[in-house]
Amino acid sequence: RKEVEQDPGPFNVPEGATVAFNCTYSNSASQSFFWYRQDCRKEPKLLMSVYSSGNEDGRFTAQLNRASQYISLLIRDSKLSDSATYLCVVNWGGSNYKLTFGKGTLLTVNP
C-alpha cells in the first residue's frame, strides 16, 4: 500500500469552479500535514499547512481527519493561475523528520 495516496487526476475545470483534492495516508503516527503546489518543471512551494481543526486561507480550505487518515484541499472560485500539480505531504514526525509526498494531482483551470 502506498504511504500517501492522492486522486490520480488530472482535473480540468472552468474558471470559477470549486475543486476538491483528496489524500489518504497509511502511517497513523503521522504528525504534520501540508499541501504544496508544484508548477511544471519547478520546485514545490508550500501552499498551506493542515491542522486538525481545519484551516482556511482565502479561497483555499484544508481539512484533516485523523481517524480516517484523510486530508483534503478545497479550492473555491478557481483561477487560471491555480493550474498546477497539488502535492499532499505528510511528516512521519521527529526532529529530523522526513516528508513523504503523494504523486500529486494535476489541475488545469480553463478560461
Added chain:
Amino acid sequence: GAVVSQHPSRVICKSGTSVKIECRSLDFQATTMFWYRQFPKQSLMLMATSNEGSKATYEQGVEKDKFLINHASLTLSTLTVTSAHPEDSSFYICSASLAGGSSPLHFGNGTRLTVT
C-alpha cells in the same frame, strides 16, 4: 523571497563525468538539509538527509558512494553525482526548514540534470 538557493538550475553532462549541485540556506542556518529526486510524473523521493558536520543519512536504495553529500557549513550542502549515467537524469531538489521539527520545508529551485 527564496529562503533556499540551489545551483545550477540546469546541467547537461556526459556519461561518466561527475556533477556537483550546491544548496544554500539564505539568511538562516540549516543544520539539516534534505536532498530529493523527482523523475517525470513521479513523486519526490527523499534521497538523503544532510547533517552539518557529520555524515549524511541515505535512504534505502540510494548509493552513498555515487551520491556524495557534503555539509561543511551551516548554510551550504552539496550533492555530487559521481560517474553519472543516463538513468541519473532527473530533477534534484534540496530543502531545509527554517525552524526544524514539524515546520514545513522550503525547497531550492531544483537542478535538472541530463546525462547524455
